[in-house]
Amino acid sequence: MGLFLVKRFLTLLATLVGTSVVVFLVMEILPGNAAQVLLGPDASPQAVQALTIKLGLNQPALERYWHWASGLLVGNLGQSYAYSTPVIDLIRERLALTVPLAVLAMACTIVLALLVGVTAAARHNKMGDVGLMSLAQVGIAIPNFWFAILLILLFSVKLQWFSAGGFDGWGDGVFEGLKSLLLPALSLAVVQAAILARFTRSAVLEVMREDFVRTARAKGVSQRAVLWTHVLRNALIPVITVMGMQFSELLAGTIVVENVFYLPGLGRLIFQAIGNRDLIVVRDSVMLLAAMVVIVNFIVDILYAVIDPRVKASDI
Amino acid sequence: MNTQAAPIALAPQAPGFWRRAVRHRSFAIGGVLTLALLLAAAVSLVWTPWSPYNVNMAARLQPPSASHWFGTDAYGRDVASLLLVGARASIMVGVIAVGIGLTVGAALGLLASARRGWVEEAIMRLTDFSLAFPAILSAIMLTAVFGAGIVNAIIAIGIYNIPTFARITRASANAIWSREYVAAARACGKGPLAITLQHVLPNISALLIVQITIRFAIAILAEAALSYLGLGTQPPQPSWGRMLSEAQTMMFQAPLLSVFPGLAIALAVLGLNLMGDGLRDLLDPRLARAR
DSSP: OHHHHHHHHHHHHHHHHHHHHHHHIIIIITTSOHHHHHHOTTOOHHHHHHHHHHTTTTSOHHHHHHHHHHHHHHTOOOBOTTTOSBHHHHHHHHHHHHHHHHHHHHHHHHHHHHHHHHHHHHTTTSHHHHHHHHHHHHHHHSOHHHHHHHHIIIIIIISOOSOSSOOOOGGGOHHHHHHHHHHHHHHHHHHHHHHHHHHHHHHHHHHHTSHHHHHHHHTTOOHHHIIIIIIHHHHHHHHHHHHHHHHHHHHHHHHHHHHHTTOOSHHHHHHHHHHTTOHHHHHHHHHHHHHHHHHHHHHHHHHHHHHOTTOOGGGO | OOOOOOSOOOOTTOTTHHHHHHHOHHHHHHHHHHHHHHHHHHHHHHOOSSOTTOOOGGGTTOOOOSSSTTOBOTTSOBHHHHHHHHHHHHHHHHHHHHHHHHHHHHHHHHHHHHHOHHHHHHHHHHHHHHTTSOHHHHHHHHHHHHOSOHHHHHHHHHHHHHHHHHHHHHHHHHHHHTSHHHHHHHHTTOOHHHHIIIIIHHHHHHHHHHHHHHHHHHHHHHHHHHHHTTSSSOTTSOOHHHHHHHHHTTTTTOGGGGTHHHHHHHHHHHHHHHHHHHHHHHHOHHHHHHO
């Protein structure tokens, strides 16, 4: 286990360095002169030259990369060109929305998927199973931003239970904040829940064929108790891996859904930064999201090894 | 000698394939929906009820009627015509992006499998870390640098497809490489390239075909999302994703406008997914029995 942790941690570090190199190459080297992109095509050469010097773009690429990467480690992400504020403050402010949104969406995904997956497996090949799996098939095909629009049409335009978008912050209390995030979280969760429900069903069906399930039933444990404790606990091992990958998808999905609901999160910040040609904010936000994806995958691998002792260092 | 079965070793031309295919519920429904998508795009090349580019403010936001089957949008354009032409954007992005993923990914997977050792290790670690960039993040980086457009969206979705194809190709190719007939081919003096082209590739083609339909569906969803954000297909070229973003601004006046493009995307994706599921069962009956 110790060796597994060390090897996996080294892979994590290498992946993070690789990710930062790609982000740096695409955002700093490919544009030629980032100052020109920031100022737009109509900028005078003098203005471009001045900004080039101000941003340090005239220094060698390796030196710039080192300056940026070491800044990332200590939380010094530079200054936003459009907002004239430190990028770290902008990102911190926006993460207060994006992280709770992704966590709430993941919670909705898990609850929906386990309910649907286990119920379908318990009614294997019966009407309930066919109906739920058909519903899951439809769920996978629905674009999350369209589902978001449909939710707004029903709950905001027709029933007027929720606002059609926006977020007033956590100042009005946790309940009000969560209420604003519920529709966006649901629209993110439905697609992922549909995928996870199919995995859960397959995994539960697989475990239900095991001898220990028959033994538990023979000892008089009820079908429901066997299903939700014995079977589900064992079926969760492969399901957790999928959950980890889905959390990464949810993080990326927030970019779209935050725009549907006009939520001031990290996704909307990136989107606005593209509009403002604020390459520095785009670069740092993309790096942060990519790092979050990599770190989540690392945590899932570790969890996987903790839950399933059969995973060995040689497996990675 | 390792005689362990490959994940998929059946060729698409298994006997009675088409007879079984039309009887397979998922494949039949998926096939009909996919054909409808292709037909919509093909028909739009020669005919649309109205011009999808024709702005007519006098006829804006009309409800569905005999002359405008799905009504008109905020600029008076016929929604049915926009949907027909929009299918072209989805198919184009799907074909090119999946083509990029398949060619580069399968080539990397086959190379990893044929060479093994450090080449395989390097390729697999490369795919590992490219998973850190979901399609939308790659598209955002490219857009921020080069500007919004369909080409950047296609490249981003294509890059996103590469690791998936590489991993699947490598896993199934490794199983083929351990087969006896590959050992026999080696004994006959065939090199890695000849074995890859004559034995490995034909035997993993079924798996790749299944993956193509699934990745095609994902590419349609990604294109729609990028176009919705304004990072994909650009005006005046119609696209389902952009139709949705325009419809959202008219949500209170014309809610139906938000329904049709989303339905078109969902049906196209559903069709491809069902067809992929059906193909998987048809090409590898062992999986169908296990499900």
